Every structure is written in C-alpha cells, then in structure tokens.
Amino acid sequence: MCVQSDNRAVTALFRVFGGSGGICVAEACRHTEFRGMHAGELLLLAVWFPLAVYVAMVEWLSRHVALAAGLLLAIPACFITLSFLPYVLGARTPANQWRMWLGVGLAWALFHWNAGGVAGFFAWGWIALCGLNLVAFILLVFGRSLARVGTPGVIWRFLVLLEFHLFAIAAGWWWGWSWAVAGGAVIAAVFCWVVLRPGNQWLGQVTCRTGDRSIRLTIDDGPDPHDTPVLLDLLDRHRIKAVFFMIGWKVAAHPELVREVLRRGHEIGNHTMNHPQASFWCAGPWRTRREILECQEVIDKVAGVKPRWFRAPVGHRNLFTHPIAGMLGLKVMAWNRRGFDTLGSDPDKALSRILPKLGPGDIVLVHEGTPVATEVLSGVLEGIDRLRLGLDDIIP
Ligand SMILES: [Zn+2]
Structure with a gap:
C-alpha cells in the first residue's frame, strides 16, 4: 500500500521521534514532502480510524435503534462512511481524508469525552490524536523556521x-x-x-558521516608551520585527501602553507577566525558572524577559494551558527571518530579511541599543532590502509 501524503506534520513527528535517529527537524520536514507517510501513520489510518468510526457507529445506533442493531448495522455503516464520506466531502487525497477524520473525530469526541466505557476511551483517543497533530504541526512550523x-x-x-x-x-x-x-x-x-554536543541536529543539519563508503579525514586547527608540511607529505605517501579546517589568524600568518595545502589537492574548511573554544557556544549573533565571516574572507583573500564547510571550535555551535553559516553558503560538519589527541601526549591512546571502530562512512577528526600530530595522523592513515578501501573511496 503506497500512500502519498502531504500531511507532513504527523509524518515529521514520526520521522523525528520514530527511530530515524539523529535526523534534524528541518531535514525531517524536507524529507517527508517526498517520501509520503510513515508506517506508524499508516497503521493509525488503517486500524484506529476504522475502529474508532465503528465504535462511534455502534454507540450511536445502539442508542437510537437497539444494541443488536447497532452491532450489526455498524459494519456496513462504517464501511459506507469510510469509503464514501471523504469523497462526498471532497477529501479525495489521503491527507485531506486524514484531516477530515481528525475533524469529525474531534467533534464526536468533544461530545463524548465524559461518556466513560469504550466510547469514552475512543473519545480520549481522538482528543490525544488531535493533540499529537497539534504538537506535530507546531514542530513542523518550528522545523521550517530553523531552515x-x-x-x-x-x-x-x-x-x-x-x-x-x-x-x-x-x-x-x-x-x-x-x-x-x-x-x-x-x-x-x-x-x-x-x-x-557536536553532532546534535536540533539546531540544524550537521554532517557527521560521509553518507557513502568513503572515509573523510579532517585535520583541525592549522595551518601550523611545523606540522602542516609533515602531514602533507604523509597524506601524499598514502595518497589520501583531507579537509583542513583552518583558523583565520593562522591562515593570515602562514598564507604559503594554505596555498600548498590546496596545491596538493586537499580542501580547506572554515574553523572561525580566532577559535574561541571556551565561549563560542554562548556567543551572540554579531560575534558569531564576525568569527565565521572574517575566516571566510581571509581564506578567500589568501588562497582564492571560499570554503564550503564550517566546523565550530571543539564542535560547540551556538544558537545562531546555522543561519549565519547558511547565509555564507557554508554547511556544518562535525565528526563521528576522534581520539581526543589535544588532551594527552600519548598517541597510542588517541589511536585506540579511533581505530578499533573505524569503518566506511566515518568522518575522522585529528588535530595539527599538537605534540602527537604526526604519530596520530600516521596511525590513522595506516589504519585506513589496513581497511583495504579502494583509494578512490577515500577522496572526500
Ligand atoms: Zn579546533
């Protein structure tokens, strides 16, 4: 049974809380416009609606005719109502039928909310269903607004x-x-x-996985005069391309390194102008805009490219990051594998957090400018080699 629906409100609700896991509200709403109804919604349409209409019919007929007649007549009456009433009322699409039944059900429920027994149970069911729709509708409007x-x-x-x-x-x-x-x-x-939480999707879409079988290496906090040339040679040796999330003031200080990264075929991402890692999460809109815009401008000035990816300092976005990044044409990227290589001086410990679970689709975060940068990147590259992925897969 394939039902196309533009009843996006409830479908969005199911998508957000119905196990798709980690999908942001705005994304959910966008998807639902194309994918029709969720299985849970179909179940409601297929089970709850006929059952509720049947109970309403039995209740009405047994009160006005007789219980036996009600039980007998309710089935054909229910069939006729469910089959023809939507068309009589012009609700020909599933979505309009859904809305119509919600309206009819709510009207009936409002007269029976204190009826008790089965009728009361179904009346409260209708009211709950309408409440659910209202919540879903608010969520839909909210999700749209986040985009x-x-x-x-x-x-x-x-x-x-x-x-x-x-x-x-x-x-x-x-x-x-x-x-x-x-x-x-x-x-x-x-x-x-x-x-x-770097991967949280409530404020907007954050890319945490590549979406295919490739592995994406991301190297943060450069360029670094000591590390960048060494890391570039390592990457070349393994024929792997990475995304370098660079800090604006370091870009301005080492323009030749930025151009060298690009020349070797890697991509550059925006990692704010000053990397305010302790306070970016609570920054206001003006400071957020300044941090992202200035970094974007300095990379453009030095290397002649406009990054397409943004990564917040330590992954801590604030309330205004997404609309400002979106305005500058940037998508937000986080990661799903990291070794906390900035915290310690033991590269093996960092690698033990990354390598055991490393697999296709992962986005790996490592840093430059740390005492263990070379060892960590080297270990990750060997780990990727061991996975025997096709080398073309690795290119972001
Ligand atoms: Zn950083």
Missing part, C-alpha cells in the same frame, strides 16, 4: 528562546516561582545539551 538563513533565522531563534523563557515566567506567575526556576533550569539544560 531560515541570515537575519530572519537569527531573529527567529532569538524569539524562540525568548518565548521559552516567557513560558517559564508564566508558569512561575501561575503556579509559584519555583516553577519558573525549574523551567529556567530545563531550558538551560536543553540549551547545553544541544550546543555542547
């Missing part, structure tokens, strides 16, 4: 944050200020969860 870039996107995110705080204040006003404090704590916890 906005530039100033409208920044203003919208600011308003959403303000709105959440107003909800917390309203809760405090009505139920006591401890509720406002609890609300504020929840907002802060969710905010930290979202911005401090």
